[in-house]
Amino acid sequence: MAVLSGLFIEPEPTLIAHSPLSISFVSDPRLQAWGTFITKYGAPSAQAMAAATERWGYTQAKNETAYNIFSGSSVFFFDHMQQVPGMSDLFARYMESQGLSLGARLEYLIDGFDWNRLRSQAHIVDVGGSKGFASVALARAHPGFLFTVQDIQTGIGSSSEISHLESSISSRIRFVVQDFFDPQPPTQSDWPPPDVFLLRKILHDWPQHESRRILSRLAVALRDGQSTARIIIMDTILPVSGTIGRLQEARLRVRDLTMAQNFNSYERELGEWEELLESAVPKLKLLNWTQPSGSAMAVMEVVLDR
The missing domain is CATH 3.40.50.150 (Vaccinia Virus protein VP39)
Known part of the structure; x- marks a missing residue:
């Protein structure tokens, strides 16, 4: 499935190799930061949106979000980020990686x-x-x-x-x-x-x-x-x-x-x-x-x- 999705290639049977896509994640630390942040924080927060809506309904409170459900935190995203070792640095590198995307280039x-x-x-x-x-x-x-x-x-x-x-x-x-x-x-x-x-x-x-x-x-x-x-x-x-x-x-x-x-x-x-x-x-x-x-x-x- 990874080969069919374009993540890897199979140059001969049972031999799996990097594709241009996967090798870019190996060689570019900015893409590594992007993938890590999305996997650790972005996708889990998105999955918790329904639960947040069920719990709080319509709210503008900064600590009543899908992120709060996922993380188990009772504080605002940026406040919690300062409490998690390494998260601030990862977020900064994630933001840098946004400059690589087609719509957000510097x-x-x-x-x-x-x-x-x-x-x-x-x-x-x-x-x-x-x-x-x-x-x-x-x-x-x-x-x-x-x-x-x-x-x-x-x-x-x-x-x-x-x-x-x-x-x-x-x-x-x-x-x-x-x-x-x-x-x-x-x-x-x-x-x-x-x-x-x-x-x-x-x-x-x-x-x-x-x-x-x-x-x-x-x-x-x-x-x-x-x-x-x-x-x-x-x-x-x-x-x-x-x-x-x-x-x-x-x-x-x-x-x-x-x-x-x-x-x-x-x-x-x-x-x-x-x-x-x-x-x-x-x-x-x-x-x-x-x-x-x-x-x-x-x-x-x-x-x-x-």
Whole structure:
């Protein structure tokens, strides 16, 4: 069955060999992380969704999810992740692996916004940026940009983890421990104030009231900082059902289910994004957005609603 599914090949009777698919899992640790995370956490959570619905019905509580049923935990996914040895690192590598998939490649972030509109030494704050994968990709594309990667202590990368990169890239990336529910810290004096706060695949993990808190912290930073700064959100905008191909829509709906199973969150339609931005304090507004060809996510440019 493994041969018939394309996982392995049988070059002669009773001899089993790697296929191009299986050898990629052996040789690429990012794919190993993807397969491990899906097997250990993703699929079991999906199987527990019916039981979670039977127990809690409609709920937005972060600890009343399919993941809670599967894991036996009574706390939120990210809180539990910090309690499980190795899970935070595996999750970070799993998120890196997402950049390999056709719909989530980092090239879509590079192409989805006109970064050349910014000054040559623009400062990008990668909010919830984990190991800095997005910042590294942008640093390669824009040699003058500076990057501050923010995340909590258990999820953030370090300078030593990017020391293997050429110094022209690693020297422009800093890692700062920062919870995105807290106020933005002052900019270090030797770097310019932020031009962009980047939220890539962050807000879909959080229900409405939590997403509002995250955006409100950044809205205050925009209000009190550089007047031309903006927020760039890279996340899914769900289409009206039936307006795109069935396979493409199915991929997005699977993501929507995953958000429900793990976080009691969801992927948002365009109107829901606009409503969320308007609910921030101070108010934000969607200036424009684009859906790069082939991308599962849109790139949204957000500014203060002055």
